[in-house]
Amino acid sequence: MKEQGASFCRTQLPRVSRTFALNIPLLPGPLDLSVTVAYLLCRIADTLEDEAAGAHPGALLDELGGLVSLEPGWEARARSFARRARLALRDEAPAAEAELVLETLLVLETLASLPSWVHPPIARCVRTMTGGMNQMQRMHGGSGQVMGLPDLQATFMYCYYVAGVVGEMLTGLFIASSPRVAWREKRLMSRAPAFGRALQLTNILKDVREDLDRGCCWLPRDRMAAHGLTPATLVLPSLRSRAVALMDELVAVARRELDVALEYSLALPAEEPGLRLFCLYPLFFAVATLNAIEGNPAVFDPEPVKMGREAVATLMRLTQERVSSDEALRALYAGCSRASRGGMEAWT
Template identity: 35%
Template sequence: MSDTQLSLDNPKSLSKLSDDQFQAVLLEGVSRTFALTIPQLPEKLYSAVANAYLLCRIVDTIEDEISLSPQQKKYFCSEFIQVVKTGNHAELFAVDLAPLLSEQTIPAEHTLIHVLPRVIQITHKFEPEQIEALACCVETMAEGMPIFQAQDLHGGLATLPDMDRYCYYVAGCVGEMLAKLFCHYSPEIAQHKDELLKLSVSFGQGLQMTNILKDIWDDAGRGVCWLPQDIFTETGFDLKNLTPETNNKNFRKGLEHLIGIAHGHLHNALRYTQLLPSHETGIRNFCLWALGMAVLTLKKIKQNLDFTHSDQVKITRNSVKATILATRLTGRSNAMLNLLFNLTSRELKTPDWTYSTQSSKDNIKL
């Protein structure tokens, strides 16, 4: 058993760790992907970004908890916003929420809720601008996600703009927060703040759309569908008829359309990364690894449109290693990054479908 698992199984042992060690152990437990990418960031960014992810994961834990009613979820989300903003009453919040978590919530998330007071203590060690960025993100996410969780999602979202709005609440606002933290860290990066903030929303949506497409059947098993019905109405398929046994060319055509749209958002993610100074290799790697893994996942989905489980389109560890190697070799050159992206993602475009991947939340009715 790893040291990480031992610490997570015994939350009291976490108290002996430094703040960075404490957050690293929690990250390893709740997200191996972010446990891999966040340490690539410069030391002055690592702690804030790690903390931000843990805060967002707490909101996710509340929203995903099957034992909580919609009213309870709304209550705990509202209370958590105030805990993050003020730093007060974190212990009471954790004591109230922890006993309500079911066995479906993974053990690492149970631990995260138990040690929530220390996570909040770390939040309020940051500079005011950083705390504001984190609190703004949590508020947007915690107010927006319950809107969708309260809906009947068996037949999907009504329209593509609804999907845009959902992606903003769960990922686009995280992109904005990261852009703010990057700009606070570097005056050189801050010169592109306006454009970075716009593109960051699209970056977040590209990653979230990739996850939605990968997890179609896992979500369907819970009676949930995040796909937009209007796309499939146009291709002649009703999402209310969706099951893992679905073998329908009209459904696959709709998937292809969404893959093309996600590809457009990931192209904006590339533009975002190219605005970062080439010497900021850590920040570039953080962005490029996420981007590269998303592109490879979309490729697997495009090549296996009849998949019935997320494991069938999950990229291999070798693919992750190849992504890391390729970005390390090309990450400082915008020209090489363009070439790599175009070569890798050329089959993701959908010639018969056009959709403007607007890079600003101004085009989303919040």
């Protein structure tokens, strides 16, 4: 059963995440499987939040947060949870994510098979995430109207609950797995939430139109109001210049978070290139994504703004070549941040 669960987790990862399928295999064992399991558990929570039909699945999220503690009798509870959680999803939910929810027991069995030092950071992360999702849903509304969040502080709080806690979890796993990392705990932990928040805020900006089409908005209402906008008017062609100005303001906020995320990544020892690359890949992808969003009215169109495969491959190669040099990585980061939309020549 242990091998079956591990095989399922490794096979399912690229079906539900393009980015993490690229960087998780760079981690040494057993970190690679540990982070895979952690990601899939978080993805189950995210799927429930995004794809549940009808009422918000608060009870299911609470139940998932309890299951990760692996208390006696968890196997039977996990079987029951998986059936009910799968039935709670919309018919339109992505097939791979629906399958993942249905196989929650396999993911938890794999968690149980991992070394004991893996369990506390993952359990804390999933419990904090599911509890935070419920809290933010109450703040977000639930009236059937697309509300947005009250202010930037609330948007940051949401980013913490769905991603900042992941940064903390990863840091806990890194510290427990490597003596080289352990002595840098203070430098890493102080920056870990920003590492996660930066990536999540970038995703919120990239997916603004997709979220609106699903009836969600995680942008701050006060900043929208400052530009004469509401969630209902964000995509109106007649107000496109205001929407772009709002987006550029929030892109600047995300860039400041990415600056901290860079310092987090460089605080990892150069002698652990797998850990560094694990963090640097999504960091540089986020920089390129913000370049594509900034000043770009197409972010409000139905077709999502995405990085091309060539850009992804180029960033991976450039990062690999510089992974052991803080100076070279800082120069690459500065060059990427200055690059114009789609301008790969500025990164070389």
